[in-house]
Amino acid sequence: xxxxxxxxxxxxxxxxxxxxxxxxxxxxxxxxxxxxxxxxxxxxxxxxxxxxxxxxxxxxxxxxxxxxxxxxxxxxxxxxxxxxxxxxxxxxxxxxxxxxxxxxxxxxxxxxxxxxxxxxxxxxxxxxxxxxxxxxxxxxxxxxxxxxxxxxxxxxxxxxxxxxxxxxxxxxxxxxxxxxxxxxxxxxxxxxxxxxxxxxxxxxxxxxxxxxxxxxxxxxxxxxxxxxxxxxxxxxxxxxxxxxxxxxxxxxxxxxxxxxxxxxxxxxxxxxxxxx
Numbered sequence: 204x205x206x207x208x209x210x211x212x213x214x215x216x217x218x219x220x221x222x223x224x225x226x227x228x229x230x231x232x233x234x235x236x237x238x239x240x241x242x243x244x245x246x247x248x249x250x251x252x253x254x255x256x257x258x259x260x261x262x263x264x265x266x267x268x269x270x271x272x273x274x275x276x277x278x279x280x281x282x283x284x285x286x287x288x289x290x291x292x293x294x295x296x297x298x299x300x301x302x303x304x305x306x307x308x309x310x311x312x313x314x315x316x317x318x319x320x321x322x323x324x325x326x327x328x329x330x331x332x333x334x335x336x337x338x339x340x341x342x343x344x345x346x347x348x349x350x351x352x353x354x355x356x357x358x359x360x361x362x363x364x365x366x367x368x369x370x371x372x373x374x375x376x377x378x379x380x381x382x383x384x385x386x387x388x389x390x391x392x393x394x395x396x397x398x399x400x401x402x403x404x405x406x407x408x409x410x411x412x413x414x415x416x417x418x419x420x421x422x423x424x425x426x427x428x429x430x431x432x433x434x435x436x437x438x439x440x441x442x443x444x445x446x447x448x449x450x451x452x453x454x455x456x457x458x459x460x461x462x463x464x465x466x467x468x469x470x471x472x473x474x475x476x477x478x479x
Contacts, residue, residue, distance in 0.1 A: 214243055214313035218306060228252050230361035238337030243313055245340045246303035252358050255348060263342045279346070288335050295332035302329070360434060367436040368402070374440040375401050402438075409437040411465070419468055 217226055228250040236253040244251035255261070265272040265283035273280030292299075305311040320330040348355060376398060385391045413435065417427050459466055 212314045213240065214247070214249075214306065217249065218247070218309070218313070228361075230254070230358050230365070232362065233257075236341075238334045238341060239317055240337070241340040241344070242299075242333045242337035243303065243306065243317075245336075246299060247307045251340075252344070252361075254355075254358050254362055255345065258345060258349065261341070261345065262338070263345055264338050283342070285338070287339055291328070291332050292336050292339075295329050298329050299332060299336065302333075364436045364438070368406075368438040371405060371438040371440050372398060372402055374443070374445070375405070405440070405443060406437045409439055409442065412468075413437060415465060416468060 213229065213231065217229060220226060226249070229244070230252045232254055233256040236251065236255070241251055262285050263283050264285045264287045265280075266287055266289070267275075268286075269280075269283075272283050276283075302316060306313050306316065320327050320333070348358075383391050383394050385394055417432065420427050461467060
């Protein structure tokens with residue numbers, strides 16, 4: 204979760220991500236959302252999908268007059284209380300596209316641009332147009348979020364997966380309660396890198412063995428629902444022993460591995476069988 208002050212850095216992380224996976228959508232909580240974020244995400248071709256709290260308190264806009272809007276949408280028209288300033292957006296649209304191009308192709312970061320616009324001593328026309336465009340995108344998103352239950356559930360699932368990853372990181376740093384105690388940036392960076400490496404190792408191990416378990420179940424003729432599998436997160440810590448000193452006989456452990464380099468799976472029947 205991020206705060207409004209940190210929200211402008213979210214797009215920096217996404218645009219600077221070196222993964223080969225195509226990122227098209229970002230789910231976040233309410234604190235990770237600003238009008239500027241809604242605008243910038245759309246301008247660079249991404250979808251910002253927040254789990255929005257207090258929807259009844261946000262301002263939603265309309266394109267036409269209030270009477271015409273209420274006649275066209277008798278139920279939703281009353282919620283659209285503010286008229287969009289389309290002239291302002293049209294005047295600044297070329298600059299908005301140039302701004303988006305600078306972010307998309309790495310010429311500038313979103314946080315730098317937002318910081319510069321926010322620091323302007325007078326009301327900057329492009330900053331105002333950016334917020335106005337964000338108002339349009341937020342209104343469109345809110346309408347979809349309110350009307351589509353399946354969409355709300357999908358956003359919640361994405362966020363729950365993120366929360367499970369945060370929980371795993373907190374578990375792996377159990378001795379410090381998830382806090383970084385180093386007073387210097389170098390030490391904090393080293394701790395963050397080590398935590399990332401350890402988290403990735405746990406997630407990779409769990410993913411591999413979940414895949415092997417599913418394949419084994421299907422080989423036995425058992426039905427495993429693909430839709431159910433999509434809701435399972437590999438960010439789990441139940442298989443990690445956090446306490447005590449563990450002595451490992453490397454040769455003995457290596458001898459337990461099969462031809463593909465994995466431990467043999469434990470069958471459910473053996474795991475629950477009563478002792479003799």
